[in-house]
Amino acid sequence: MDYTIWAELDPALKRINGRAEVIYHNNSPDRLQFLFFALDHNALKPGSAASYNLQAIASEASRSRAQARSEAAGFIIRSVSDGAGKALQWEIRDTNLQVQLPKTLASGARQSIQIQWTLPLTDKVATGARSGFEVLDDGVPIFVAAQWFPRAIAYTDYAGWQLKPFLQQGEFSTEFGDYRISLTVPANYVVAASGALQNAAEVLSPDQLAHWQAPSTTPTHMVDEIQARDQRATSTGESIVWKFAGEDLRDFAFSASPAFMWQIQMDNRGRKLQQFYPREAAPLWERFGLAAIQHTLTVFDTALFPLEADSISIVNAAGFGMEYPGLATIATRPERPLPTAEQPAWNRSTKYDFIGTVIHEVGHNYLPMRVNTDEREWAWLDEGLVSFIEYRAEHSWEANFDVIYGEPRTIAGYTDSASSQPIMSSADSLHRKIDNAYNKTASMLNTLRHLVLGEDVFDLALANFARNWQGKRPMPGDFFRAMETTAGTDLSWFWHSWFYQSHSIDLAVAGIRIDDQNLPITPAESIEPSALAHTVGKIRQFVVDKSPHLADAYTESLADPLPEITPVSAANEHNESGTKHWYTLEITNHGEGLLPVPLQLIFSDGSQHRITVPAQAWMRAREQLALQLQLVKTLTGVCTDPLWLTPDTNRNNNCVEVQSP
8 A cells, every 4th residue: 555645734623634645555465446544533423323322321421522522523524536537436435445446456556546535624632533633721722633544444355344433442553654755834844753753954044954863862952842832832834844744654643733742862773862842741741751661662562573663642632642653642641830849740540540551552553553453353462452552661760650440359340340351342332342351351461471381481472473464454263373482382262261251259268178078167368469470470670779769759669578489399398207198179250251261379387389270170170170289297277379360250258377287
């Protein structure tokens, strides 16, 4: 796919006027009668499928959003023609543009399509759209142009065209393409965009150009607060053209405003790290923004593959965080203009929301921007995998980071609720998308990593999947097979229970016998451990340790010591008598979910041993597992899942004290 686009941002009328030449390469084995392009902004129009989907929610927030969208016009298509300028037949099908070709497009052939359009932009916050405008208190706008041009819809060998309408929950399914973009904006505007800036000498001052051509490894202002103040106050009525280009991009987005301050820094791989923000966001962004981008790339490069990119940018604009190739929008701003010795400019939750959102949205440069998953169908395959790696990145920022996704204990209530759905549910059908696609996926992948496969095996399998599918479009089955192949083990039971079904798990110690004699047991407390990132994950070094200037009033040290993880043992060290007894542990699962059973055995001499019963032991045991152990020590206590590696729904029945006969 090749896009050449000329577009003009009209701030007065709050619209984009554009024309594009699209060269569609038919890489499929099929002859194509039609081409389809996404018109995602049509989801805002009254009468769209998305508008009725919004009304079905029946809440005050949805009614307010529907009202804000009542004047939305969506895409206004001016013309569609072939490369010679001959008009083609076309129809708008809700959020899709269907173009009939003059003759079928053969496999291996290509077709030039020319499209002219106008896109009126809407209030980004009021309409709940990813794209649109925000007006700051002094009347200065910030524009975010996302899904702003007709984008070629994916055609796959497994499903044909992805023609589901855009309902604003299932996200995007697009093709890789080469982009040449010319953006005309007012001369006092700064532009952030996907791709690489092509005409820096024409749009930057000599000082800016020097910084651009030789970026520092420390943060440098391209536009500082004084320059941004002048931009906000000055409009000559003149225009300037910013040109960008990118190869093998999944999409292209840009943001423009006279309010933008602009910082740049180069990382150790030669990637330009950039952030664009108004003065209202400056205290928070200048403290953490570029460092958060760099930390994200370090963690994701290690977990998946080194990301090849000219630049990675974040932009501050109201609404909610969203990702595009090389560009992410993030809404977070501090509450107070100036910090004090006792109180930063930001609240505790604001700090962690900002850094966490940077990690999540920048992490999407790997998935789905390079590993090109079908977001319209499978939300978890990008959101869940990114949230899983985000968990490690957040926990390694500082010890007390308020991590949202990835801890198995946090999904126990969801898995036990009536609204629980399988992870393998279509994105648009998810009732609680965050709980399901983000947190449940991330949490169960942590369980798979730490309880089922082990860190070394899991990490190699995930990296092999990402590297082998970079530049391709994997389906869920491709992920499942890739993990199993590298791990060298069957995981069908795991996918079935935790991805294809909405199972829960509730492990309990139901009884203990010694030499066929029942022992009295009493419930014991299951003490909540630290996050698994700090126990089995063994994260003990943090970004703030290496860069103390990133610590603030909310930063705390890790209070608890690293727990000693006793190696798997049959616990048969000889005691004084050397007498061996057969203990039978009756372990019950009151749920349907299938997982290995981690057990902690506590003995009268104070020692503890941990063993893990493989999931396959449940295949014949069904609801209750009778585990027989020959021990020489006197057993005084048993706990299931002592490190909380599973989403156990009831911790009150996990641990018991055992009375000797």
